[in-house]
Amino acid sequence: MAQAVATLETAQGAGHAGHDDHGHAEHPPTSMGVDSRKIAMWVFLASDCMFFGALIATYLIYRGRAEEMVRAGQGTGPLPFEILDIPYTSVSAGVLLMSSLTMVFALAAVQKGDTRGTRIWLLATSLLGSIFVGGQFFEFTEFHHEGLGLTTNIFGSSFYTLTGFHGAHVTIGIVMLLTLLVMSLRGNVNKRDAMNVEIVGLYWHFVDIVWIVIFTLVYLIPYEKVEETKTEVEGALRLLGLV
Amino acid sequence: MAHAIGQAGHAEDHAEHGHPDERVYIKIAGILAVITAVEVAIYYFDMSRSLLVTLLIIFSIIKFVTVVGYFMHLKFDDRRLTWIFLAGLFMAFAVFIALDVIHKSHKLDYAQDILAVEEHAEAAE
Numbered sequence: 001m002a003q004a005v006a007t008l009e010t011a012q013g014a015g016h017a018g019h020d021d022h023g024h025a026e027h028p029p030t031s032m033g034v035d036s037r038k039i040a041m042w043v044f045l046a047s048d049c050m051f052f053g054a055l056i057a058t059y060l061i062y063r064g065r066a067e068e069m070v071r072a073g074q075g076t077g078p079l080p081f082e083i084l085d086i087p088y089t090s091v092s093a094g095v096l097l098m099s100s101l102t103m104v105f106a107l108a109a110v111q112k113g114d115t116r117g118t119r120i121w122l123l124a125t126s127l128l129g130s131i132f133v134g135g136q137f138f139e140f141t142e143f144h145h146e147g148l149g150l151t152t153n154i155f156g157s158s159f160y161t162l163t164g165f166h167g168a169h170v171t172i173g174i175v176m177l178l179t180l181l182v183m184s185l186r187g188n189v190n191k192r193d194a195m196n197v198e199i200v201g202l203y204w205h206f207v208d209i210v211w212i213v214i215f216t217l218v219y220l221i222p223y224e225k226v227e228e229t230k231t232e233v234e235g236a237l238r239l240l241g242l243v
Numbered sequence: 244m245a246h247a248i249g250q251a252g253h254a255e256d257h258a259e260h261g262h263p264d265e266r267v268y269i270k271i272a273g274i275l276a277v278i279t280a281v282e283v284a285i286y287y288f289d290m291s292r293s294l295l296v297t298l299l300i301i302f303s304i305i306k307f308v309t310v311v312g313y314f315m316h317l318k319f320d321d322r323r324l325t326w327i328f329l330a331g332l333f334m335a336f337a338v339f340i341a342l343d344v345i346h347k348s349h350k351l352d353y354a355q356d357i358l359a360v361e362e363h364a365e366a367a368e
């Protein structure tokens with residue numbers, strides 16, 4: 001009887017160890033029954049939702065203001081309709097989307113214990129992220145050459161703040177990915193460490209979904225085309241709908 | 244019998260964690276790329292602004308939910324993680340609504356200020 005119980009306990013232990021095939025921690029002894037690191041990352045992402053929510057909300061309430069100022073003869077361009085490059089940004093949106101796919105492959109590789117695959121996909125994700133950030137950097141410098149600075153007009157302020165913070169988030173994500181890559185090269189990322197790759201993956205997918213929102217609200221939703229006004233009063237009368 | 248229990252536990256764990264195949268992820272990425280291409284294409288179509296904005300928002304929501312559900316694995320994970328994320332989203336949306344309502348009450352500041360300054364200047368003359 002005792003031997004049967006011992007055999008049963010060993011089999012159950014083997015069954016539990018079998019859960020590790022996908023690199024998941026088997027029933028962690030936490031109060032929630034879910035790995036604490038995963039809960040921590042989700043709570044952080046919920047707070048980051050609010051961070052980007054505030055920036056996006058600010059951008060949206062100021063949408064159209066720069067155009068109003070120019071029509072009132074008070075503001076200066078460049079305005080969004082003159083400067084935003086949709087085809088260019090579409091490519092960078094596609095790049096970030098593909099980086100989410102490579103991130104999924106990296107997680108799948110580490111969960112299968114495929115060390116080489118893990119490194120390849122982590123590197124691929126970092127490279128695609130770097131291409132995105134490089135593209136943002138190029139876009140910002142182009143805009144600056146065309147006369148749009150952080151303090152040029154309300155569009156410049158809200159645009160650079162929102163997309164700049166997003167770019168900073170992507171950069172931090174790249175640092176995390178490269179850290180994982182270095183750890184992997186040192187033999188410190190194995191199947192049992194899959195949770196570390198998973199939580200970095202969660203962060204990475206989050207910056208991707210933020211860009212999905214930004215791309216639509218900032219770039220794709222059309223802007224008003226504005227012609228210049230001659231005097232401030234004429235601009236004010238136009239604003240009031242009297243002309 | 245002990246082996247069968249282990250196997251059942253293992254199978255139960257598969258069901259509990261629920262992993263789509265890698266090919267599913269490739270299909271999902273393909274669909275997301277197609278939706279992005281459609282979004283960019285309709286930007287150039289001649290259609291009413293409200294229709295365009297509605298379509299763009301619908302496509303964005305589809306992409307958003309797909310990435311969160313599949314790539315972030317939320318569809319297959321503990322429901323409490325979904326509630327945690329939705330709480331953040333809800334509060335972000337509430338902030339946007341509040342800002343929008345407050346801001347709309349000051350729509351024509353600039354125009355009225357300019358006219359007031361002009362009137363003052365004329366009166367002073």
